[in-house]
Amino acid sequence: MTYNLLPLRDGSAAVVARGRIEGQEAGRLLSVVAQAQAQGVMPRTLIISSPGGNLASALELGQALRELGMRTTVGAMAQDAAGGLAVTGGGCHSACVMVLMAGVGRSVLPGSKVGVHSPQTHVTLRGQRYVLDEETSRRLAEPALRSYARYMGVSPALIDVAHRVPHTSIRTLTASEMNRFGLVTSRSGRRTAQGNLRGRSRSRA
Numbered sequence: 001m002t003y004n005l006l007p008l009r010d011g012s013a014a015v016v017a018r019g020r021i022e023g024q025e026a027g028r029l030l031s032v033v034a035q036a037q038a039q040g041v042m043p044r045t046l047i048i049s050s051p052g053g054n055l056a057s058a059l060e061l062g063q064a065l066r067e068l069g070m071r072t073t074v075g076a077m078a079q080d081a082a083g084g085l086a087v088t089g090g091g092c093h094s095a096c097v098m099v100l101m102a103g104v105g106r107s108v109l110p111g112s113k114v115g116v117h118s119p120q121t122h123v124t125l126r127g128q129r130y131v132l133d134e135e136t137s138r139r140l141a142e143p144a145l146r147s148y149a150r151y152m153g154v155s156p157a158l159i160d161v162a163h164r165v166p167h168t169s170i171r172t173l174t175a176s177e178m179n180r181f182g183l184v185t186s187r188s189g190r191r192t193a194q195g196n197l198r199g200r201s202r203s204r205a
Contacts, residue, residue, distance in 0.1 A: 021053030052094025062102030072103025116162035
């Protein structure tokens with residue numbers, strides 16, 4: 001993913017993450033946070049829009065977010081008609097949902113989509129990469145993912161819902177489902193985020 005540091009009017013900052021989740025995402029986030037802290041700013045929120053990607057990296061990123069005490073919001077930044085920054089809906093699917101659930105506070109901006117499906121597991125043997133079938137992937141991943149969800153304060157029933165969806169499909173969660181599973185802890189972060197925006201975001205790796 002790409003990361004942008006977004007200064008807010010209250011003196012804190014948000015990190016805007018966008019794109020596919022690749023390896024070593026936790027390290028990239030920590031690097032952005034360290035750079036912000038060196039400037040006397042502590043990011044408190046991660047605004048994320050991602051189609052998913054590397055599940056193991058998403059879990060590590062989630063652990064880093066929880067240790068930092070950061071909030072998570074599904075959304076994206078766009079330029080408005082006046083050339084300023086505006087908060088818009090984003091998308092969070094597949095492994096991205098594991099990142100969303102790691103926030104100490106979690107919200108989904110209006111217009112955003114959050115979707116789940118079964119994981120796909122790969123193994124490498126003698127330099128050859130193999131994709132395991134969905135039943136095996138679910139059986140291997142389920143205990144760890146249920147434990148992760150429980151640790152983050154999210155109902156493990158969400159993992160059950162995801163594992164009933166083929167990896168080639170996406171099931172979009174409704175607002176009531178996200179509330180029932182504890183995936184969101186507040187209705188919307190749009191008002192706070194939009195009111196706090198100032199200046200332009202600063203690009204990071």
